Amino acid sequence: MKHALTARWLLLIGSLLPVPALGQDGQLAEGRQLFLSQCGSCHGPFGNGGKGANLAQPRLRRATDDEALQNIIRRGIPGTEMPSSFLAPSQVSSIAAYVRTLGRVEPEEIPGDAARGAELYASLDCQVCHTLDGRGGIVGPPLDDVGTRRSAAYLRESLTQPDASVPRGFVQLTVVTQDGREFTGVRVNEDGFSVQFRDLSGALHSFWKDELQTLEKNFQRSPMESYESRLSPEQLDDVVAYLVTLGGGE
Ligand code: HEC
Ligand code: HEC
Incomplete structure (x- = not known):
């Protein structure tokens, strides 16, 4: 017990001292450890995979400099899935130092041809549901970035x-309405008395809840159907290569 406490104090003292006291290697090791436990679930253990942005690239779109990076780690990015954290300032700088090393790796090798992917995107039905460059439907999230x-x-x-x-x-x-009509769509808004949603054509529907026989919510269903059987593996690579370029300008 006492030993654990002492170790903690040492860590705290270490993190308060100028960086060389903990040692650059020590700071990076701490940053890596924290990254794995706090960030890896979304950004992947190497920062290049998952739900979160790819951090293993030389330039980050939002974390343009050290201050911005530390702010993002502390406060998250409001309105996105990037959460704020309750880390000590020294832990934030350790993670930031580690994140900066991720960008020094070779950029992820993405098979596929982005130009062919762009053509495929235009010829498939993606635009029925997604907006890109101001054009397209609004059932799915915009794909601009x-x-x-x-x-x-x-x-x-x-x-x-x-x-x-x-x-x-x-x-x-x-x-399903009281008079037997059925609608499927993506929820836009809901309160105790009413619900608004968009159907796949983008049309907005609004109902009072007492007009409805049933209201079924599905948190795990996407109206988007899998393209696995509709595209060849090469075509899939091409579309992914194209999507990766969106927002990055590379
Ligand atoms: C719940 C998932 C989740 C967790 C946990 C998470 N992130 Fe994120 N992070 C995201 C998402 C999603 C984005 C992209 C937000 C956007 O721009 O729409 C993001 C964006 C970022 C960015 C901005 C990248 C850029 O292009 O500038 C940085 C930096 C970042 N995260 C670092 C971290 C670090 C460090 C941690 C751990 C302390 C962490 N994130 C934890 C989901 C997560
Ligand atoms: C019937 C409507 C529909 C069509 C057609 C469609 N999508 Fe989607 N897409 C959605 C919806 C709704 C979501 C959000 C739910 C989900 O993740 O599945 C989504 C999610 C996505 C995402 C993840 C976005 C994010 O931020 O998480 C990408 C990428 C995507 N679609 C690309 C495409 C591409 C490329 C095509 C064409 C090959 C396509 N979609 C066709 C409705 C559609």
């Missing part, structure tokens, strides 16, 4: 197993 928000692995999964990666806050509804 999806390449910076998500990793290649996540984007691939969005195409092959849409139900596996439904973004937070996204709810698909199926309602």
Whole structure:
């Protein structure tokens, strides 16, 4: 017990002293440990995979410098799935130091041809549901900066197993009205008395709840169908390569 406490104090003292006291290697080791436990679930253990943005690249879109990076780690990014944290300032700087080393690795090798992917995107039905460059439907999330928000692995999964990666806050509804009509759509708004949703054509529907026979909510269902059987493996690579470029301008 006493030993554990002492160790903690030593760590605290170590983190209050200028960086060389903990040693740069020590700081990076601490940063790596914290990254694995606090960030790895979304950004992947190497920072390059998962629900969160790919951090293993030389330039980050939002974390443009050290101050911005530390602010993001502390406060999160409001309105996105990037959460704020309760870390000590020294832990924040350790994680930031570690995140900066991630960018020094070779950029992720993405098979596929982005130009061919762009053509495929235009020829498939993606635009029925997604907005890109101000054009397209609004049932799905806009894809303008999806390449910076998500990793290649996540984007691939969005195409092959849409139900596996439904973004937070996204709810698909199926309602049956008292007079027997059925509608399916994506929830826009709901309170105790009413519900609003968009159907797949983008049309907005609004009902009082007492007009409905049933209101079914599905948090794990996506109206997007898998493209795994509709695209060849090469075509899938091409579309992923294209999506990765969106927002990054590379
Ligand atoms: C619940 C999932 C989740 C967790 C946990 C998480 N992040 Fe994020 N993070 C995201 C998402 C999603 C984004 C992209 C947000 C956006 O721009 O829409 C993001 C964005 C970022 C960015 C901005 C990247 C850029 O392009 O500038 C940084 C830096 C970052 N996260 C670092 C971290 C660190 C460090 C941790 C751990 C302390 C962490 N994140 C924990 C989901 C997460
Ligand atoms: C019937 C409507 C529909 C069609 C068609 C459709 N999508 Fe989606 N897509 C959605 C919805 C709704 C979501 C959000 C729920 C989810 O993750 O499945 C989504 C999610 C995504 C995501 C994840 C976005 C994020 O931020 O998590 C990507 C990437 C994506 N779609 C790309 C595509 C591409 C590329 C095509 C065409 C090959 C396509 N979609 C066709 C409705 C659609």
